[in-house]
Amino acid sequence: MGLEKVLSISGKPGLYELTAQTRGGFVAKSITEGKKISVSVRHNVSLLSEIAVYTYTEEVPLGEVFQKIYEKEDGGEAIDHKSSKKELESYFAEVLPEYDVDRVYQSDIKKIIQWYNLLVSNGFTDFSKEEEKGKDEEE
Structure with a gap:
């Protein structure tokens, strides 16, 4: 499972895995508890693969930020959110020195480190996007 199947749902704690689509929304499974929930299209949902962090020159995909934290921590957990x-700010500056301090609150x-x-902690270590994997295989 890549980041394109990991969701953040407003009003619901934690992260969820997209499991199936329905007429009125979709079914998601909690990454921590394994419970399935039905989510309507009225909920504000964010795919982690679509989130980026502002820097002074560009927007860095969240997966790249996670990968930098992963490399910094040798696959372990980061500091407590x-x-x-x-x-938090000095830790994040070590991970992504060029992050835009005026636009990244x-x-x-906190949310990035918590995620x-x-x-x-739930065994997820693949922070690349599926599209990028496909490009690498073609070369």
């Missing part, structure tokens, strides 16, 4: 503002950094830790 409940750490102080200074700790502390709440964004990363949740994915890694």
Whole structure:
């Protein structure tokens, strides 16, 4: 499973895996609990593969940020997302030194680190997009 099947659903804690589509929305499974829920099209849903982080020159896909954290931590978990503002910002600056401090808020950094830790603690280590894998195989 790549990031294109991992969802964040507003109003619901944690991350979910897209399992099936229905007429009025889709079915998602909680990554931590394994419970399936029905999600209507009225919910605000974000695919992690579509999220990017602002830098001074470009937008870096969330998968690349996760990969940098993964490499920095040698496959382990990152710092706690409940750490102080200074700790979070300095940690994130080590991972992505060129991030735009005016457009990436502390709440964004917290969420990114929380999502990363949740994915890694549940055995998820493939942060590439499926499309990129296909391109690599063709070469």
